[in-house]
Amino acid sequence: MAENKPAGGEPKRPETPPELPGLGWRYIVWVIAISAFMYYYWSTTTDSGLHQSIAYSEFKARVRADAVTKVTLQGERVIGTYRAGAVPAQGNQTRSSTTFTTTLPPVNDPELIPLLEQHHVEIDNKPTEAPWWLQAIMALIPWLFFIALFFFISRRVSERFAQGGGLFGFSKSKARLYRKGTMQLSFDDVAGLDNAKADLREITAYLKSPERYRKLGAKIPRGILLMGPPGTGKTLLARAMAGEADVPFFSISGSEFVEMFVGVGAARVRDMFIDAKKSAPAIIFIDEIDSVGRARGTGLGGGHDEREQTLNQILNEMDGFSAHEAVVVLAATNRPDVLDPALLRPGRFDRKVVLDLPDKKARLAILKIHSREVPLAADVDLERLASLTVGFSGADLENLVNEAALLTGREEKSQVDMNTLMAARDKVVLGARRENVISEAEKKVIAYHESGHAVVASLLPHADPLDKVTIIPRGRALGATEQIPEEEHYNLQQSYLRDRIGVLLGGRTAERLVFGEVSSGAEDDLKQATRLAQHMITHWGMSERLGPVAFRRGEEHIFLGREMAQARDFSEHTAQIIDDEIRKLVKEVEQEVIQLLTAHRTQLDALATALLEKETLGASEIRQLVSG
Numbered sequence: 001m002a003e004n005k006p007a008g009g010e011p012k013r014p015e016t017p018p019e020l021p022g023l024g025w026r027y028i029v030w031v032i033a034i035s036a037f038m039y040y041y042w043s044t045t046t047d048s049g050l051h052q053s054i055a056y057s058e059f060k061a062r063v064r065a066d067a068v069t070k071v072t073l074q075g076e077r078v079i080g081t082y083r084a085g086a087v088p089a090q091g092n093q094t095r096s097s098t099t100f101t102t103t104l105p106p107v108n109d110p111e112l113i114p115l116l117e118q119h120h121v122e123i124d125n126k127p128t129e130a131p132w133w134l135q136a137i138m139a140l141i142p143w144l145f146f147i148a149l150f151f152f153i154s155r156r157v158s159e160r161f162a163q164g165g166g167l168f169g170f171s172k173s174k175a176r177l178y179r180k181g182t183m184q185l186s187f188d189d190v191a192g193l194d195n196a197k198a199d200l201r202e203i204t205a206y207l208k209s210p211e212r213y214r215k216l217g218a219k220i221p222r223g224i225l226l227m228g229p230p231g232t233g234k235t236l237l238a239r240a241m242a243g244e245a246d247v248p249f250f251s252i253s254g255s256e257f258v259e260m261f262v263g264v265g266a267a268r269v270r271d272m273f274i275d276a277k278k279s280a281p282a283i284i285f286i287d288e289i290d291s292v293g294r295a296r297g298t299g300l301g302g303g304h305d306e307r308e309q310t311l312n313q314i315l316n317e318m319d320g321f322s323a324h325e326a327v328v329v330l331a332a333t334n335r336p337d338v339l340d341p342a343l344l345r346p347g348r349f350d351r352k353v354v355l356d357l358p359d360k361k362a363r364l365a366i367l368k369i370h371s372r373e374v375p376l377a378a379d380v381d382l383e384r385l386a387s388l389t390v391g392f393s394g395a396d397l398e399n400l401v402n403e404a405a406l407l408t409g410r411e412e413k414s415q416v417d418m419n420t421l422m423a424a425r426d427k428v429v430l431g432a433r434r435e436n437v438i439s440e441a442e443k444k445v446i447a448y449h450e451s452g453h454a455v456v457a458s459l460l461p462h463a464d465p466l467d468k469v470t471i472i473p474r475g476r477a478l479g480a481t482e483q484i485p486e487e488e489h490y491n492l493q494q495s496y497l498r499d500r501i502g503v504l505l506g507g508r509t510a511e512r513l514v515f516g517e518v519s520s521g522a523e524d525d526l527k528q529a530t531r532l533a534q535h536m537i538t539h540w541g542m543s544e545r546l547g548p549v550a551f552r553r554g555e556e557h558i559f560l561g562r563e564m565a566q567a568r569d570f571s572e573h574t575a576q577i578i579d580d581e582i583r584k585l586v587k588e589v590e591q592e593v594i595q596l597l598t599a600h601r602t603q604l605d606a607l608a609t610a611l612l613e614k615e616t617l618g619a620s621e622i623r624q625l626v627s628g
């Protein structure tokens with residue numbers, strides 16, 4: 001059996017609508033200007049209203065009187081020019097003209113040409129009418145103008161509503177199609193994420209030769225879900241896959257489905273799947289699927305009917321794949337917790353690929369990728385920078401390098417040095433430096449607050465080592481105490497978590513010890529400490545009283561209302577105990593911190609004094625002050 005594929009029958013949706021030439025405002029102005037000019041030109045060469053009209057006999061009389069220097073013959077019309085000084089005064093015409101027109105008699109006058117020659121009148125000939133091409137253009141101009149205007153407006157409209165289709169293309173899928181070679185990215189541009197890359201390679205391999213896998217009875221995943229915190233490279237990885245895959249790659253963002261009229265999202269899904277099936281084997285990528293894939297029935301996020309329809313359509317389409325249709329759906333989200341469970345069922349997005357924040361090795365690789373085009377000074381140690389950026393996502397690291405390049409440019413240096421990179425790191429972590437005026441009294445409170453964090457962090461055995469303390473306000477913070485773990489933590493010990501709460505409470509406790517009262521500056525510390533304690537008790541079974549039980553509190557679902565009530569799976573009584581246990585844990589830790597700081601008051605004072613003087617203290621300075 002011969003394979004029968006019509007040539008050019010593949011659906012193709014270019015990334016941008018085809019350019020219609022001459023459809024900007026500038027072009028319309030040109031069309032108007034040119035038509036106005038042509039009209040003027042044509043009318044001045046044919047117009048008779050400007051000339052004095054005289055009888056034919058009079059014309060001949062004037063020629064005989066040598067009063068005419070030039071005539072232009074245009075069909076039966078004659079336009080003549082009087083000799084200077086020979087312009088006759090005309091009784092009934094106020095306007096004295098140097099030109100005149102007259103009309104030739106219907107029968108040819110054999111006398112005329114010899115007469116003109118005899119009196120040395122210059123003779124010129126003009127075609128009767130505007131030339132045909134000019135006439136054609138003149139006739140077309142209004143039409144061209146309207147057509148141009150129509151396209152211009154329709155393009156404006158469709159630009160706002162859809163990238164594809166024209167004025168009437170609203171329901172067309174807006175998926176961008178990448179064919180092999182159109183996407184420059186490859187997996188080499190993605191650092192780390194080796195597991196994820198391996199998974200995706202497997203899929204590409206399957207799409208290349210589906211038969212081989214089918215013979216082995218292997219079921220190929222229909223859907224792959226990329227999950228991970230923002231900025232970990234989900235979109236990047238998908239784009240790299242488009243570059244690697246040998247098959248058409250349809251890409252759309254979840255939010256694009258839900259953009260407009262009700263019902264359009266579902267239609268777009270259908271169109272996109274139809275397109276993909278026609279060009280199978282193919283890959284469909286739905287970015288930020290949580291914007292359509294949120295659990296149904298929550299009534300959240302606005303326009304939920306539309307969203308539910310769209311989601312249902314996705315589910316239908318994925319179920320509708322027949323076994324021989326090699327279409328794989330790739331999706332990405334940073335909120336897997338809010339996804340509708342139906343999406344995660346077998347036969348749909350049953351393969352999950354988790355993208356973690358990069359570890360040190362991956363951070364180094366990411367820094368290398370993004371500093372490829374940045375001239376680095378000799379003192380730059382990317383390895384050290386990588387170890388000082390625990391918790392940074394790929395996007396943060398990219399941002400760091402860019403901030404450093406911007407800073408370097410501002411200082412008019414030609415190379416990015418290590419100091420600048422470190423300054424950029426602080427900016428990414430803490431926000432831009434603020435230049436607000438803080439009174440001495442306030443400064444003192446802030447200095448003690450930060451010193452409290454720092455002393456506790458230095459003295460508690462399980463706390464992460466200190467990197468620096470500063471009372472320079474940045475972003476929203478008035479000061480900062482930075483700790484940098486030596487290694488990434490993958491598993492958190494109870495002792496470590498308790499000490500972390502201790503460090504968080506250190507600031508507030510120091511204020512209370514020194515000034516006898518607390519300030520509002522500890523809001524964030526308290527929030528973090530409470531959240532940590534909550535997690536320890538409800539998720540990690542770290543309360544003796546409650547025992548090794550995990551509770552589902554509503555807090556993963558940030559929305560209130562129905563879902564919250566559904567999410568809590570314990571009794572009112574247990575809720576009471578949980579609250580008590582959280583409070584008890586935090587208070588216990590607070591007691592330890594109070595004792596610690598009271599016993600080390602001298603160190604606290606020394607650190608605060610040094611901070612007031614220098615504003616920023618590094619790790620070694622802090623160590624010295626605390627130990628001696």
Ligand code: ADP
Pocket residue numbers: 189190191192193228229230231232233234235236237366369393394395396398
């Ligand atoms: P997500 O979609 O997961 O929120 P993106 O893929 O949009 O994140 O990543 C944002 C940017 O961060 C990317 O454009 C890329 O420049 C950078 N980035 C993130 N992760 C990596 C990585 N592993 N390797 C290289 N660059 C990365």
Ligand code: MG
Pocket residue numbers: 234235236287332
């Ligand atoms: Mg993304």
Ligand code: ZN
Pocket residue numbers: 449453507508521522525
């Ligand atoms: Zn604090």
